[in-house]
Amino acid sequence: MSDTAAQPRDDDAEEPDDAANADGSAAADGPADADGPAAGPVSTGAESVVAALEAAGAETAFGVQGGAIMPVYDALYDSSIRHVTMAHEQGASHAADAYGVVAGEPGLCLATSGPGATNLVTGIADADMDSDAVLALTGQVPTEFVGNDAFQETDTVGVTRPITKHNYFAHGADTVGDTVGEAFELSRAGRPGPTLVDLPKDVTQAETDETPGPAAPPAGTDPDPNADADAVEEAARAIEAAERPVCLFGGGVIKADASDAARTFARTYGVPVTTTMPGIGSFPEDDELCLSWAGMHGTGYANMAITHTDCLIAVGTRFDDRLTGGIDTFAPEAEVVHVDIDPAEISKNVHADYPLIGDAERVLDQLTAAVREAPDAEAWRERCAEWKETYPLTYATPEDEPLKPQFVVEAFDEATDDDTIVTTGVGQHQMWASQFWTYTEPRTWVSSHGLGTMGYGVPAAVGARVAADTMGEPDRDVVCFDGDGSFLMTMQELSVAVREDLDITIAVLNNEYIGMVRQWQDAFYEGRHMASDYTWMPEFDKLAEAFGALGLRVDDYDEVAPAVEEALDYDGPAVIDFHVDPEENVLPMVPSGGANGKFATAEDQL
Amino acid sequence: MSGDSSDSRPATDGGVSEADSRPAPSEQPGPEERDHPEGRRNLEGIRIDPVVEAEHASRRAVISALVEDEPGVLARVSGLVSRRQFNIESLTVGPTTVEGHSRITMVVEETDPGIDQIEKQMAKLKPVISVGEVAGDAVTSELVLLKVEADDPAAVHAVSEMYDGRTVDAGPETITVELTGDNASIDNAIGAFERFGIVEIARTGPTALARGNTPTAPGEKPGTAGEPTTHDD
Numbered sequence: 001m002s003d004t005a006a007q008p009r010d011d012d013a014e015e016p017d018d019a020a021n022a023d024g025s026a027a028a029d030g031p032a033d034a035d036g037p038a039a040g041p042v043s044t045g046a047e048s049v050v051a052a053l054e055a056a057g058a059e060t061a062f063g064v065q066g067g068a069i070m071p072v073y074d075a076l077y078d079s080s081i082r083h084v085t086m087a088h089e090q091g092a093s094h095a096a097d098a099y100g101v102v103a104g105e106p107g108l109c110l111a112t113s114g115p116g117a118t119n120l121v122t123g124i125a126d127a128d129m130d131s132d133a134v135l136a137l138t139g140q141v142p143t144e145f146v147g148n149d150a151f152q153e154t155d156t157v158g159v160t161r162p163i164t165k166h167n168y169f170a171h172g173a174d175t176v177g178d179t180v181g182e183a184f185e186l187s188r189a190g191r192p193g194p195t196l197v198d199l200p201k202d203v204t205q206a207e208t209d210e211t212p213g214p215a216a217p218p219a220g221t222d223p224d225p226n227a228d229a230d231a232v233e234e235a236a237r238a239i240e241a242a243e244r245p246v247c248l249f250g251g252g253v254i255k256a257d258a259s260d261a262a263r264t265f266a267r268t269y270g271v272p273v274t275t276t277m278p279g280i281g282s283f284p285e286d287d288e289l290c291l292s293w294a295g296m297h298g299t300g301y302a303n304m305a306i307t308h309t310d311c312l313i314a315v316g317t318r319f320d321d322r323l324t325g326g327i328d329t330f331a332p333e334a335e336v337v338h339v340d341i342d343p344a345e346i347s348k349n350v351h352a353d354y355p356l357i358g359d360a361e362r363v364l365d366q367l368t369a370a371v372r373e374a375p376d377a378e379a380w381r382e383r384c385a386e387w388k389e390t391y392p393l394t395y396a397t398p399e400d401e402p403l404k405p406q407f408v409v410e411a412f413d414e415a416t417d418d419d420t421i422v423t424t425g426v427g428q429h430q431m432w433a434s435q436f437w438t439y440t441e442p443r444t445w446v447s448s449h450g451l452g453t454m455g456y457g458v459p460a461a462v463g464a465r466v467a468a469d470t471m472g473e474p475d476r477d478v479v480c481f482d483g484d485g486s487f488l489m490t491m492q493e494l495s496v497a498v499r500e501d502l503d504i505t506i507a508v509l510n511n512e513y514i515g516m517v518r519q520w521q522d523a524f525y526e527g528r529h530m531a532s533d534y535t536w537m538p539e540f541d542k543l544a545e546a547f548g549a550l551g552l553r554v555d556d557y558d559e560v561a562p563a564v565e566e567a568l569d570y571d572g573p574a575v576i577d578f579h580v581d582p583e584e585n586v587l588p589m590v591p592s593g594g595a596n597g598k599f600a601t602a603e604d605q606l
Numbered sequence: 607m608s609g610d611s612s613d614s615r616p617a618t619d620g621g622v623s624e625a626d627s628r629p630a631p632s633e634q635p636g637p638e639e640r641d642h643p644e645g646r647r648n649l650e651g652i653r654i655d656p657v658v659e660a661e662h663a664s665r666r667a668v669i670s671a672l673v674e675d676e677p678g679v680l681a682r683v684s685g686l687v688s689r690r691q692f693n694i695e696s697l698t699v700g701p702t703t704v705e706g707h708s709r710i711t712m713v714v715e716e717t718d719p720g721i722d723q724i725e726k727q728m729a730k731l732k733p734v735i736s737v738g739e740v741a742g743d744a745v746t747s748e749l750v751l752l753k754v755e756a757d758d759p760a761a762v763h764a765v766s767e768m769y770d771g772r773t774v775d776a777g778p779e780t781i782t783v784e785l786t787g788d789n790a791s792i793d794n795a796i797g798a799f800e801r802f803g804i805v806e807i808a809r810t811g812p813t814a815l816a817r818g819n820t821p822t823a824p825g826e827k828p829g830t831a832g833e834p835t836t837h838d839d
Contacts, residue, residue, distance in 0.1 A: 157678065158678075158681070161678070161681065161682060161685055162685055162686075162689050165732075166731075166732040169677065169678075186732075218732055221732065300634065304640070307642070307643060308641070308643060319651070327647055327649065327651050328646045328647050328648070328649075329642075329646065329647075330647060330651075332643050332644075332645030332646050332647055332653065333643045333644075333645040333653075334653075342730070343726050343729070344723065344726035344727050344729070344730055346726075347650075347651065347719060347722070348651075348723060349651050350647070350651035351647070351650065351651045351652040351653065351719075390629075390634060390635060391634050391635075392628050392629070394628055394629070394630050394631065395630065395631070396630040396632070587631040588631060595642065597637075597640060597641075597642050597643075598637035598638075598640070598642070599637065600636075600637060601631040601632060601634040601635075601636065602631060602632040602636070605636050605637055
């Protein structure tokens with residue numbers, strides 16, 4: 001077994017010939033036709049793994065080679081699955097996550113044992129918090145070495161247990177294909193989430209002729225999509241009787257492909273709509289009924305509506321603390337109708353007066369059918385419209401201050417079509433990207449919400465671009481808004497975008513701070529800028545050029561539009577380093593644990 | 607493609623120049639200038655009735671789960687309990703007579719919504735077949751092994767008999783007694799043995815079964831945890 005134990009991890013100097021196959025271009029020959037229920041004949045555990053993935057419909061994988069996963073990569077050599085080699089395993093897990101969000105299919109990522117697997121962890125945890133369907137396959141040392149602290153051994157199943165829906169340790173070549181198929185299906189069954197299969201090298205190397213059977217999720221994990229009919233009737237009566245109803249559409253609406261059902265429900269009964277951040281795009285933000293998203297940096301009018309509603313119709317949301325603020329003041333006078341596929345979310349954070357357990361699309365259809373007359377909410381809609389007038393999302397642009405980051409977001413929104421996919425890192429730039437872009441379609445907002453992973457943006461743009469291309473939509477734009485801090489964390493994936501010739505545009509809103517921390521230091525730590533000063537950033541435009549991408553730098557308002565146009569027109573990855581006002585704050589803001597209705601609109605109100 | 611905002615002034619939607627009538631954030635009504643509702647929720651997210659403000663008190667509950675006996679199942683359950691900060695007193699696990707199935711019995715101290723959450727989170731674990739709170743009148747029993755100093759063997763024997771104990775090991779230095787019973791009677795017995803000087807102690811924590819035909823973990827199908835018990839004899 002010394003071949004495994006001594007195997008170098010991604011030592012490309014020794015394997016120049018293999019690099020060609022690993023970069024995905026060689027494996028992509030011929031159209032993928034993976035829509036068969038039964039897998040083809042196999043001769044090893046690794047071939048069984050790949051056959052199961054193909055049979056389940058996987059078209060794309062993101063990963064990094066390494067000793068213990070080599071048998072699986074070898075089996076990918078002849079597969080219809082396109083493999084995109086990433087620069088870092090964290091990038092592979094984020095790319096797979098974003099691919100899944102855009103494509104509506106589980107994302108697939110691969111890594112070797114030990115450091116390969118632990119590098120995936122951030123992306124797996126991110127997918128877990130955002131309920132994204134991702135299957136991670138990790139190499140493992142041969143079974144007989146497990147527990148001996150062998151070279152590149154980590155207890156991957158133990159490490160990822162709390163951040164996966166379920167994980168598996170493969171026990172034999174005869175069953176490994178079925179296990180992988182089950183894990184793939186489980187990731188998207190019911191409430192989606194990440195799954196992982198740990199693949200010891202002896203299992204993938206061993207001979208087998210057991211072809212994996214049709215994949216299915218484990219018993220009991222694919223719940224009834226319909227809510228209880230009596231419960232739906234009761235909820236419908238509450239909605240009819242409401243005077244101040246508001247919808248709150250969460251990420252579950254997008255995952256269930258329930259945007260049409262959500263639009264029909266809200267428009268049929270004239271119910272104003274707020275969304276959560278992951279729910280952005282579930283309802284068009286340019287619709288008269290739409291109040292955009294609520295929460296810490298949500299719109300003032302969404303937070304006012306949530307605070308004053310008497311009937312909150314919440315669909316596919318887990319009432320995260322960034323949404324609710326202090327639980328005591330969250331929608332304090334509302335009866336709550338809570339639709340969710342996961343019974344454990346019902347009354348976890350906010351008590352549900354009308355729990356409806358089921359698939360968002362089906363239950364919204366049930367509700368649309370069950371409500372007999374629209375609630376009498378004309379006065380309420382007018383009040384919501386007044387709040388929209390009183391608390392608009394705006395920003396000041398004094399002549400003597402540097403370029404405002406919000407302006408950059410708006411310039412990109414103006415220059416692109418509605419189907420443009422936006423990815424972000426985490427921080428101030430993420431908030432501006434969500435506030436000052438008008439989202440109208442689901443699966444166009446791709447961000448890290450629950451985990452708040454700085455560095456998500458660039459690998460997510462890679463995953464989103466590959467997904468759009470795979471779906472036959474190469475003309476859609478992919479724009480990544482990133483911060484200087486976030487960009488520095490994962491920008492090595494720019495090398496992948498260059499190698500794969502991916503048409504993405506990265507807008508770094510560079511304020512030379514880890515800006516959200518700086519904002520909090522100013523508000524809550526007496527302006528003591530400990531470790532938040534990022535004046536040591538490299539010149540990102542030159543760095544982009546070094547990678548082989550287009551690199552631009554913008555300092556002033558009049559340079560914005562031409563640079564945006566040049567970057568969007570450029571056929572390949574482009575990076576614009578926007579040097580923006582370092583002192584700009586994200587507003588409005590509900591302080592942690594505060595009342596949503598008491599959002600601050602200026603720093604001195606915090 | 608691009609807008610015509612090539613002049614030096616912002617021309618897009620949100621940017622407010624001096625000529626714009628829409629208020630910039632700093633000019634919008636502040637938090638204290640707005641209406642705020644009177645209502646409140648408690649920490650469990652339940653709207654508080656101002657007349658009867660009901661806070662849930664925590665209580666002791668026995669939760670039983672029938673699980674697939676696969677590697678790591680105990681780690682999944684205990685990891686869930688610690689990660690979600692559930693207050694747990696004890697956890698026991700043992701095989702059933704059905705191959706591949708085990709029963710886990712947990713004693714928790716939680717509010718009603720907390721107990722509900724434990725059950726629902728447990729139910730999401732793939733190896734958990736069924737889970738629920740054991741009915742209040744269930745049979746619960748715990749085993750303890752008590753090693754005491756053997757200075758007065760007759761007195762140890764007498765106390766042991768009082769609590770239906772059984773001497774399982776006796777030597778010149780120590781006597782080990784085995785006791786079973788519910789939580790409270792075990793506590794009492796330990797109190798009674800303390801005067802001899804307790805050398806070592808090992809307790810299992812309670813296990814439980816529902817009475818009669820009631821399934822122990824709600825939703826559990828008859829026969830999933832044991833062989834059928836009715837015979838035609």
